């Protein structure tokens with residue numbers, strides 16, 4: 001249902017000026033509603049249906065910024081639509097009306113930490129190479145990668161004609177068939193972890209993202225999510241230092 005509110009109140013909500021100052025703009029004939037100058041102080045508008053402008057520029061209410069951390073389950077795609085009709089991550093977020101999009105990508109068969117937001121600038125900052133936001137993964141890989149293999153991945157290897165940036169690799173445990181490796185990288189090339197391990201002959205069997213910077217996935221259940229606090233958001237930009245070259 002739409003609601004009518006006083007024009008000066010709407011202008012203040014949109015960050016144009018205080019209500020009192022907005023009244024002076026109305027009186028000066030600088031505000032138009034649906035293209036017509038409105039000078040009547042008692043005017044009310046329906047923000048959902050009417051267009052308001054100030055000195056000819058559209059006035060819009062800022063959408064509240066929303067930041068969510070989701071534990072993405074396998075089987076979901078991180079695009080906003082899928083021609084193949086596969087399940088989409090945003091359908092897991094039930095009680096939030098903001099139009100959210102995922103920050104970066106996770107493969108359909110990868111699970112773990114995925115941030116969703118409606119804040120485009122923030123999403124761009126996380127992904128911009130200059131911020132070097134670290135992403136931590138845990139990968140189950142086939143076989144037993146040697147120390148030399150892992151050191152090569154740490155220093156950087158040639159992948160599709162371009163060296164990968166320095167990374168951190170820690171072998172957590174091994175069985176006769178597979179090994180569990182903790183990986184910290186700050187690049188986000190498509191299928192990067194899988195390609196790195198493919199390149200050393202130890203393909204990834206299972207992949208999970210555990211953290212963005214120092215923001216950990218923690219105990220969120222699969223498919224579960226929570227809102228991020230300003231403190232959480234700061235943690236994203238606090239990077240985990242990579243291991244020193246040995």
Ligand code: URA
Pocket residue numbers: 105106107110190191192193194195207
């Ligand atoms: N690297 C991959 O290979 N896949 C992902 O989903 C994320 C990082």
